[in-house]
Amino acid sequence: MKAITVRPMTPGSAQLEDIPEPDEREGAVLVEALAVGVCGTDVEIVEGKYGWAPPGKERLVLGHESLGRVVDPGTSTALKKGDHVVGIVRRPDPVPCPNCAVGEWDMCRNGQYTERGIKEINGFMSERWRIEPHFAMKVDRSLGLLGVLLEPTTVVAKAWEQVVAVGQRSFWEPRTVLITGAGPIGLLAALLGKQRGLDVHVIDIADSGPKPQLVRALGATYHTGTIADLGFEPDVIIECTGVGKVIKDTIGAVASGGVICLTGVGGGGVIGQMHIADVAAHVVLRNNVVVGSVNANKRHWYKAGEALARADRSWLAQLVTRCERPADFAKALTRTSEDIKVIVQFAEA
Known part of the structure; x- marks a missing residue:
């Protein structure tokens, strides 16, 4: 399958390449990518300012503002095939610190957390990705591609x-x-x-x-x-x-x-x-x-979903000012004065 990857700390190393299908060990839920939002964090990772590949790997799949469609819910009882989902970005540290132990991983005290598309876990800029059921957030399908706004919300x-x-x-x-x-x-x-x-x-x-x-x-x-x-x-x-x-x-x-x-x-x-x-x-x-304030835990993902569900769809739609294909991901990383949120679109919602 195709994915947009980068060699962390190496400027100009981003590329669209073929990678293996996601391993079941990455999560029971198999998801088809619909869109991934691009933000300043992605730009800085591509510029080589920071970012960490998964242990034992040289390259990191980019992207943390996800939106996908469930292909196989696996062991999840809350999801079904066709549901739209967004993947939570941060994972608690393995120790864990007191905050991570109670689900407040956004307030991690020892810095050993990991983050999809940023720190030691592959992100969502691939045609398919897997996720643990607990970290898959179902979103209102009526939002369509606008569900990609959940993470920044x-x-x-x-x-x-x-x-x-x-x-x-x-x-x-x-x-x-x-x-x-x-x-x-x-x-x-x-x-x-x-x-x-x-x-x-x-x-x-x-x-x-x-x-x-x-x-x-x-x-x-x-x-x-x-x-x-x-x-x-x-x-x-x-x-x-x-x-x-x-x-x-x-x-x-x-x-x-x-x-x-x-x-x-x-x-x-x-x-x-x-x-x-x-x-x-x-x-x-x-x-x-x-x-x-930085990052978010599961409580904030629920609150963000409720906020987007209440929002005027025509207003939200104007926030997404440009969609680029995966092959043109480099264009998505270049911001213009007219841009607000640029997304890489993998499939129709």
Whole structure:
């Protein structure tokens, strides 16, 4: 069968090649791939920045944002042939640490977790893949190809859960939320914010193209420019860019008692004469909290599935701006100004 593979830590090594059929030891459920979403993590792995092949192997099958159709449910009693499923990405560490032992593998303490398409387990960019029944998430078939959005939605489902958990440390009635960045994660964070009934604002550098239109179609407000120029203090900020200056600006902008949730991983260098003690004093005196959120456990996958099922299909469809064939996977890894979510499509949904 065909698969898109890469030699981790080796730039330019990605290729479409023939590999053996998935071994039953990889999971009882056999799945036909429908689509795989492409994100910045995939691009960085292809660029050789990180990634780990399975033990004893030189190459890693890429892709962690999956969508497939069950060919053989194997030992699963919850799935049947034809069901649409998405594969959970992370696996608990083998020790396991206390968090992994109770199913909170997204909060793994010792770093020995593994991840499909990223760390020591083959991903989903192959014509067929296998998965353990416990890690196969059934999705609403009416979503069609849009089921591929489930994995990125889990990221923001967890982020919102973290925000609420922190906010409820005291009496808290948030009304306004600011999302920094209008990429797939930012737009999905905005969607979940609107589903919570909040006044949602999104800020991004794009002043044209699909992003402003998508934000406004949600009933949210779109901004360009700087956070300092917004003219209000958000109760919640979900930061989705990973850009140093943007992160710095969020700390000065959030309302007293507010929560900032960092989901973006990036860089931005040294920010001017920013003094850590002054920043800390600002956070302390205003009872603010800055919390990081990454990955998701099974609870967040369920919440993400519910959120997508409630969402307007025509709006979700606009998030997928381009579909590429497996043979053209290199095009999928090259982002344009008009792109939001690009997918590699293996079959019709």
